[in-house]
Amino acid sequence: MKVTKAIFKCSSERISQVPKDALRDIAFIGRSNVGKSSLINMLTQHGGLAKVSATPGKTRLINHFLINNSWYLVDLPGYGYARTSKSQRGAFSKIITDYIFKCEKMHFLFVLVDIRLEPQKIDLEFINLLGENGVPFGLIFTKADKLSAAQRKRSIEHYTTVLSEQWEELPPYFVSSSERGMGREEILDFIEKCIETV
Ligand code: GTP
Ligand code: MG
Numbered sequence: 001m002k003v004t005k006a007i008f009k010c011s012s013e014r015i016s017q018v019p020k021d022a023l024r025d026i027a028f029i030g031r032s033n034v035g036k037s038s039l040i041n042m043l044t045q046h047g048g049l050a051k052v053s054a055t056p057g058k059t060r061l062i063n064h065f066l067i068n069n070s071w072y073l074v075d076l077p078g079y080g081y082a083r084t085s086k087s088q089r090g091a092f093s094k095i096i097t098d099y100i101f102k103c104e105k106m107h108f109l110f111v112l113v114d115i116r117l118e119p120q121k122i123d124l125e126f127i128n129l130l131g132e133n134g135v136p137f138g139l140i141f142t143k144a145d146k147l148s149a150a151q152r153k154r155s156i157e158h159y160t161t162v163l164s165e166q167w168e169e170l171p172p173y174f175v176s177s178s179e180r181g182m183g184r185e186e187i188l189d190f191i192e193k194c195i196e197t198v
Helices: 036-044 094-102 121-132 149-164 184-196
Strands: 006-012 024-030 062-067 071-075 106-114 137-142 173-175
Touching: 024 036, 024 094, 024 184, 036 062, 036 071, 036 137, 036 184, 094 106, 106 121, 106 184, 121 137, 121 149, 137 149, 149 173, 173 184
Parallel strands: 024 071, 024 106, 106 137, 137 173
Antiparallel strands: 006 062, 062 071
Protein backbone atom coordinates (compact mmCIF):
# COMPACT_ATOMS: atom_id res chain seq x y z
CA MET A 1 0.00 0.00 0.00
CA LYS A 2 1.14 3.50 -0.75
CA VAL A 3 0.46 6.18 1.84
CA THR A 4 -0.62 9.15 -0.24
CA LYS A 5 -2.21 11.16 2.53
CA ALA A 6 -1.71 11.19 6.27
CA ILE A 7 -3.35 13.76 8.50
CA PHE A 8 -3.76 14.14 12.23
CA LYS A 9 -7.45 13.76 13.03
CA CYS A 10 -7.85 14.03 16.80
CA SER A 11 -6.63 13.18 20.28
CA SER A 12 -9.06 11.47 22.65
CA GLU A 13 -8.99 11.22 26.42
CA ARG A 14 -11.86 8.76 26.44
CA ILE A 15 -13.22 6.31 23.91
CA SER A 16 -16.44 8.33 23.68
CA GLN A 17 -14.34 10.96 21.86
CA VAL A 18 -12.89 8.78 19.08
CA PRO A 19 -14.13 9.50 15.51
CA LYS A 20 -17.68 8.32 14.95
CA ASP A 21 -17.33 7.27 11.31
CA ALA A 22 -17.14 3.68 10.09
CA LEU A 23 -13.45 3.71 9.14
CA ARG A 24 -11.26 1.08 10.72
CA ASP A 25 -8.52 1.58 13.27
CA ILE A 26 -5.14 -0.08 13.08
CA ALA A 27 -3.55 0.65 16.45
CA PHE A 28 -0.03 0.61 17.86
CA ILE A 29 0.80 -0.07 21.48
CA GLY A 30 3.76 -1.07 23.61
CA ARG A 31 5.89 0.02 26.52
CA SER A 32 6.83 3.68 26.71
CA ASN A 33 9.81 4.52 24.54
CA VAL A 34 9.55 1.35 22.42
CA GLY A 35 9.27 3.49 19.30
CA LYS A 36 5.54 3.69 18.52
CA SER A 37 5.50 7.30 17.40
CA SER A 38 8.70 6.86 15.38
CA LEU A 39 7.20 3.86 13.62
CA ILE A 40 4.04 5.80 12.77
CA ASN A 41 6.15 8.56 11.24
CA MET A 42 8.23 6.01 9.34
CA LEU A 43 5.19 4.17 7.97
CA THR A 44 3.50 7.36 6.85
CA GLN A 45 6.75 9.07 5.84
CA HIS A 46 5.50 12.17 7.60
CA GLY A 47 8.33 13.16 9.91
CA GLY A 48 6.40 15.25 12.38
CA LEU A 49 3.05 13.46 12.42
CA ALA A 50 3.44 11.66 15.76
CA LYS A 51 5.54 13.26 18.47
CA VAL A 52 8.79 11.44 19.12
CA SER A 53 10.51 11.94 22.43
CA ALA A 54 13.49 10.74 24.39
CA THR A 55 11.35 11.19 27.51
CA PRO A 56 9.15 8.14 28.12
CA GLY A 57 5.43 8.61 28.56
CA LYS A 58 5.00 11.31 25.95
CA THR A 59 1.84 9.93 24.37
CA ARG A 60 -0.98 9.98 26.94
CA LEU A 61 -3.94 10.19 24.61
CA ILE A 62 -5.44 8.09 21.85
CA ASN A 63 -4.24 9.79 18.67
CA HIS A 64 -6.04 9.14 15.40
CA PHE A 65 -4.27 9.76 12.08
CA LEU A 66 -6.40 9.48 8.94
CA ILE A 67 -4.58 7.60 6.19
CA ASN A 68 -5.57 7.86 2.50
CA ASN A 69 -9.02 8.98 3.67
CA SER A 70 -9.78 5.31 4.26
CA TRP A 71 -8.44 4.06 7.60
CA TYR A 72 -7.01 5.30 10.86
CA LEU A 73 -3.59 4.66 12.21
CA VAL A 74 -3.82 4.99 15.99
CA ASP A 75 -1.04 5.89 18.43
CA LEU A 76 -1.95 4.63 21.90
CA PRO A 77 -0.39 5.66 25.22
CA GLY A 78 2.56 3.54 26.29
CA TYR A 79 2.02 1.12 29.16
CA GLY A 80 4.33 0.23 32.00
CA TYR A 81 5.53 3.72 32.65
CA ALA A 82 5.49 4.31 36.40
CA ARG A 83 6.05 8.06 36.61
CA THR A 84 2.54 9.03 35.65
CA SER A 85 -0.20 10.26 37.97
CA LYS A 86 -1.92 7.75 40.23
CA SER A 87 -5.07 7.59 38.14
CA GLN A 88 -3.05 6.64 35.08
CA ARG A 89 -0.90 4.04 36.76
CA GLY A 90 -1.80 0.36 37.08
CA ALA A 91 -0.45 -2.15 34.63
CA PHE A 92 -2.72 -1.08 31.81
CA SER A 93 -4.59 2.17 32.17
CA LYS A 94 -8.35 2.38 31.70
CA ILE A 95 -7.95 4.33 28.49
CA ILE A 96 -6.01 1.39 27.01
CA THR A 97 -8.32 -1.39 28.19
CA ASP A 98 -11.45 0.58 27.21
CA TYR A 99 -10.05 1.11 23.76
CA ILE A 100 -8.88 -2.43 23.03
CA PHE A 101 -11.92 -4.17 24.53
CA LYS A 102 -14.79 -1.76 23.95
CA CYS A 103 -14.01 0.31 20.91
CA GLU A 104 -15.68 -1.14 17.85
CA LYS A 105 -13.42 0.75 15.50
CA MET A 106 -10.40 -1.16 16.78
CA HIS A 107 -9.74 -3.62 13.98
CA PHE A 108 -6.17 -4.80 14.55
CA LEU A 109 -3.55 -4.07 17.18
CA PHE A 110 0.22 -4.12 16.76
CA VAL A 111 2.15 -4.74 19.95
CA LEU A 112 5.63 -3.24 19.68
CA VAL A 113 8.55 -4.80 21.53
CA ASP A 114 12.20 -3.71 21.58
CA ILE A 115 14.17 -6.32 19.67
CA ARG A 116 17.16 -5.92 22.00
CA LEU A 117 15.34 -6.94 25.16
CA GLU A 118 14.47 -10.23 26.78
CA PRO A 119 10.70 -10.79 26.63
CA GLN A 120 9.41 -8.38 29.26
CA LYS A 121 6.90 -9.52 31.86
CA ILE A 122 4.52 -6.65 31.15
CA ASP A 123 4.54 -7.33 27.39
CA LEU A 124 3.86 -11.03 27.94
CA GLU A 125 1.03 -10.15 30.33
CA PHE A 126 -0.44 -7.82 27.76
CA ILE A 127 -0.09 -10.38 24.94
CA ASN A 128 -1.77 -13.01 27.11
CA LEU A 129 -4.60 -10.61 27.87
CA LEU A 130 -5.13 -10.07 24.14
CA GLY A 131 -4.98 -13.79 23.38
CA GLU A 132 -7.41 -14.68 26.14
CA ASN A 133 -9.87 -12.05 24.95
CA GLY A 134 -9.57 -12.82 21.26
CA VAL A 135 -8.25 -9.39 20.29
CA PRO A 136 -6.63 -9.65 16.82
CA PHE A 137 -3.01 -8.61 17.15
CA GLY A 138 0.48 -8.93 15.72
CA LEU A 139 3.98 -8.15 16.98
CA ILE A 140 6.48 -5.63 15.70
CA PHE A 141 10.07 -5.89 16.85
CA THR A 142 11.43 -2.32 16.90
CA LYS A 143 14.89 -0.73 16.73
CA ALA A 144 16.28 -3.55 14.57
CA ASP A 145 19.12 -1.26 13.44
CA LYS A 146 20.61 -1.63 16.92
CA LEU A 147 21.43 -5.33 16.33
CA SER A 148 23.29 -7.32 13.69
CA ALA A 149 21.32 -9.67 11.44
CA ALA A 150 22.51 -12.67 13.45
CA GLN A 151 21.56 -11.06 16.76
CA ARG A 152 18.14 -10.16 15.38
CA LYS A 153 17.52 -13.74 14.34
CA ARG A 154 18.55 -15.03 17.74
CA SER A 155 16.40 -12.51 19.56
CA ILE A 156 13.29 -13.31 17.50
CA GLU A 157 13.80 -17.05 17.88
CA HIS A 158 14.06 -16.60 21.62
CA TYR A 159 10.93 -14.46 21.74
CA THR A 160 8.84 -16.86 19.68
CA THR A 161 10.07 -19.81 21.77
CA VAL A 162 8.87 -18.05 24.92
CA LEU A 163 5.48 -17.34 23.30
CA SER A 164 5.19 -20.94 22.11
CA GLU A 165 5.32 -22.08 25.73
CA GLN A 166 1.92 -20.43 26.22
CA TRP A 167 0.35 -20.32 22.78
CA GLU A 168 -0.06 -22.95 20.09
CA GLU A 169 -0.31 -20.43 17.32
CA LEU A 170 2.10 -17.53 17.00
CA PRO A 171 0.80 -14.09 16.06
CA PRO A 172 2.04 -12.55 12.79
CA TYR A 173 5.24 -10.63 13.46
CA PHE A 174 7.40 -8.04 11.74
CA VAL A 175 10.87 -6.60 12.20
CA SER A 176 11.26 -2.85 11.91
CA SER A 177 13.69 0.02 12.13
CA SER A 178 12.31 3.51 11.97
CA GLU A 179 15.85 4.78 11.44
CA ARG A 180 16.28 2.70 8.30
CA GLY A 181 12.73 2.23 7.05
CA MET A 182 13.03 -1.49 7.62
CA GLY A 183 9.75 -3.43 7.65
CA ARG A 184 7.76 -0.60 6.10
CA GLU A 185 6.43 -2.43 3.04
CA GLU A 186 5.67 -5.66 4.87
CA ILE A 187 3.72 -3.85 7.59
CA LEU A 188 1.78 -1.66 5.13
CA ASP A 189 0.94 -4.65 2.92
CA PHE A 190 -0.30 -6.54 5.94
CA ILE A 191 -2.45 -3.55 6.97
CA GLU A 192 -3.86 -3.32 3.45
CA LYS A 193 -5.09 -6.92 3.61
CA CYS A 194 -6.25 -6.42 7.16
CA ILE A 195 -8.54 -3.46 6.48
CA GLU A 196 -10.15 -5.34 3.60
CA THR A 197 -11.13 -8.37 5.69
CA VAL A 198 -14.50 -8.39 7.36
P1 GTP B 1 6.04 7.12 24.23
O1 GTP B 1 5.11 7.89 23.36
O2 GTP B 1 6.78 7.97 25.21
O3 GTP B 1 5.41 5.96 24.89
O4 GTP B 1 7.26 6.55 23.31
P2 GTP B 1 7.15 5.89 21.87
O5 GTP B 1 6.92 4.44 22.00
O6 GTP B 1 6.23 6.65 21.00
O7 GTP B 1 8.67 6.06 21.37
P3 GTP B 1 9.28 7.16 20.39
O8 GTP B 1 8.89 6.89 18.98
O9 GTP B 1 9.03 8.50 20.94
O10 GTP B 1 10.85 6.79 20.46
C1 GTP B 1 11.56 6.71 21.70
C2 GTP B 1 13.05 6.85 21.44
O11 GTP B 1 13.55 5.72 20.69
C3 GTP B 1 13.43 8.09 20.63
O12 GTP B 1 14.64 8.59 21.14
C4 GTP B 1 13.61 7.55 19.21
O13 GTP B 1 14.47 8.31 18.43
C5 GTP B 1 14.17 6.15 19.48
N1 GTP B 1 13.80 5.20 18.39
C6 GTP B 1 12.56 4.90 17.98
N2 GTP B 1 12.58 4.01 16.97
C7 GTP B 1 13.87 3.73 16.72
C8 GTP B 1 14.55 2.88 15.77
O14 GTP B 1 13.96 2.18 14.94
N3 GTP B 1 15.91 2.84 15.85
C9 GTP B 1 16.61 3.58 16.76
N4 GTP B 1 17.93 3.46 16.76
N5 GTP B 1 16.01 4.40 17.65
C10 GTP B 1 14.66 4.49 17.63
MG1 MG C 1 4.77 8.08 21.45
